[in-house]
Amino acid sequence: MADNGGKKPNANAKAKGSGGGGGKKKEVKKETGLGLTKKKDENFGEWYSEVVVHGEMIEYYDISGCYILRPWTMAIWETMQTFFDAEIKKMRIKNCYFPLFVSPAVLEKEKDHIEGFAPEVAWVTKSGKSELEVPIAIRPTSETVMYPYYSKWIRGHRDLPLKLNQWCNVVRWEFSNPTPFIRSREFLWQEGHTAFATKEEADKEVLEILELYRRIYEEYLAIPVVKGKKSENEKFAGGLYTTSVEGATSHCLGQNFAKMFDITFENEKGEKAMIWQNSWAYSTRTIGVMVMVHGDDRGLVLPPKVASVQAIVIPVPYKDVDTEAIFDACLKTVETLNEAGFRVEADLRDNYSPGWKYSHWEMKGVPLRIEIGPKDLKNNQVRCARRDNSAKVDIPMNNLVEEVKEMFAKIQQNLFDVAKQKRDASIQVTRTWDEFTEALNEKKLILAPWCDEKEVEEDVKARTKGEIGAAKSLCSPFDQPDLPEGTLCFASGKPAKKWTYWGRSY
Template sequence: MAGADADRPTREISGVKKKVVKKETGLGLANRKAENFGEWYSELVVRADMIDYYEISGCYILLPWAMSIWKVMQDFFDAEITKMKVEACYFPIFVPDYFLQKEKDHIEGFAPEVAWVTKAGGTDLEAPIAIRPTSETVMYPYYSKKIRGHRDLPKKFNQWSNVVRWEFSNPMPFIRSREFLWQEGHSAFATKEEADVEVLEILELYRRIYEEYLAVPVIKGKKSELEKFAGGLYTTSVEAFVPNTGRGIQGATSHCLGQNFAKMFEITFEDEKGEKAMVWQNSWAYSTRTIGVMVMVHGDDKGLVLPPKVASIQVIVIPVPYKDADSQGIFDACYATVNTLCEAGIRAKSDSRNNYSPGWKYSHWELKGVPLRIEIGPLDLANKQVRAVRRDKVEKIDIPRDDLVNQVKDMLHSIQQNLFNVAKQKRDACIQVVHTWDEFVEALSQRKMILAPWCDEEAVELEVKARTKGEIGAAKTLCSPFDQPELPGGTKCFASSKPAKKWTYWGRSY
């Protein structure tokens, strides 16, 4: 409403006042996303109370502001896989050495990262015990024992757990850490056709987590033979992209393991004809890496920008009393606003602390990424309205109290959609289609996500890695998208000039 700013001296001189507030509050980030992305990210996840550092390098304390996001995704995913008849379970974190050695190809992919327990107190263990980097070798001896006939199939288990992968280079909160949280599903079927169906069903759930909850666009596709899960038949993934760094990031994976693990762990069953057969298996997982991807894609120089669907506080209500205003009336209006929103299923909270100024509170909740801020001052009280301020863009609107719930719901929906749309526009602007090696090198130097025709040969992929190796990492295949553009006859591979078989995304990655 016109004239509503008359009672808001803290909002008046937006350009200059912003600098003054940051100086007074000390809440501004020291690093800028566009100038020093790595330092900006590391500073942000700490300042926004998502993590704290721990005494062991590469291990982090996940704080409630981050865990609440994980819980929202967990609740969604649990509900969906329950519809698919997946059962919850938990297997031990410790893995006997001889379990790991049963599957040589599989463990080779994890060998450098496996952490071992070698002592109990001051006594050396008779044999070292591994801490799980993943749970195929932990769970499949049980499958071998319990699966006997076709009526025991399908068997679908999922566990929410932690794993340890002793990364030695460039640990990064959420993205690459030595211990992280994840879900891992493990299924066994009588036929490959059943396994193939589940692989894609799970992958679609991962797409929904990223796009519908985290507002991060992803590409669904198949990994190359070189990049697939060690010991598996084929790997599908959802791939995200971080425009500021020009790096792709594997968001989640759904693997068809084929019968390789069934052979190693003797997981057989008697089929309907009374004949002995081996099961077909899948494994699938996503981790707390999802949170890091969200921060990288949406965060700005003020702090986090949380999509409403995953924000533990969707609306923060801040009283703006001053001078001789009816402070108690303003505080009462804030509490009533919170109650009204909460009763409507909106996650709202009032910041009524009297030892901080409204300006400090604005900066604090912007840093933490709360999607919508509601301010109530004397004129709002008199006019029976509230002022709403969006976190995702500079936009303020005065809302009549009698239409509060409807307009807030609409705004939260709009914020969620806008975050996805903006992220997709930025991601799409970074995709470069190339046909030749020279175009590929130029696009790579511009930090693009590259779509190129490829002959699908492992030797060529290795050569591309070797030719692009440098201080900031080599280029690699990200995935071959399921949504394949037309490939005209006679199209040649960008790297080998051999006949191209498919379009594949390439780039540097985390």
């Protein structure tokens, strides 16, 4: 849990308050929790908790593992939703909504699928004080909710493809180490469920959706990803195969669910055939990944593309100056930038010092701070300070829109480049078991040659199991490095078939 008391901001960011004095400072500190008490490199878990609370992304709720998503978070989610929804509509995928509740008979119909979710399924057992005759499950995912109706709606080849998506919440009753965004008992997501006449159509869509997920991560959240395929052990329960960018997955379900729910159609030859299905989803977990990748010891760092407020304008008045003229310049700057299509606000509160405001908006991760003081007013300019690298530059007012647009592009690209450099630096290529375990203990992202056998992966998990979690395969990248003939699997000594990324499951 975050320490809501916080810590005093830097000397140049102390709150003076309207009346000044130590008492007022203490009151402001208590109100805002300004300043982090933990450092990212020293206590990552507690740092993360502080950042998402002090950055006003979430508030803790009185049910463990459930969190209030504040407007600062919802604006990010809505930006990603707007992009993704428009793209899937271009693919003729339509939105729908299915109920939250699932009957036990339907949920348990697909054994392999529900076994993967059984420990996380929440059940409604009472109505008021009366016990329900038959308990009702709350969806952990919607295959078993939707597919009985696909069976009803799909009769002939003219009913295909059937391509539906829903924006909804799901409940997975996590019991171990709930973490905002990353491991919560309820979260928001989209889930697409599509049906085709042929495997070729399904395979094509799997990769098209995966590319959209790559774009969300790389173009919007400025996080580099690796597109690849999950192992048999790590694939979606009940599916044929799973592709991934690690924060979002696109599954080919094959015909397993079609068999279980009797989803058949009459093809063009008049023959009865099974459909081919896909399912795919990304969730609010993506936001947690963004916080972890870009955040620093001052708080959130938001990419301009998803930031609720892309720039904050702050007046910097001195004694005996025309504050009204400075405030007017701030409002004019906001108006100009908003008219140009940017998301910009001014912080004109007079009970906080400019320094305190700097720290406050830095904590919330606003990409750009625009300062206007007497000197700026005189020179018809503004001073801009970037959140990502703290660089400052003076910009003429008559060139403001073009300069700010370019600055946002540079911030977005720099966040991606820095994240990629850190990611690449953390990758360790290993070829032997000893090299693998050493890299694992150093918390590296490991790329190792693998024989692609389920039993070997299970053995790796068993041999590496410890207090901080066992090793697990992440994905085999589509873009495979060269695998010289005779290369052996790091774990079994058998001939290697592919390179695969590995890490610890925490």
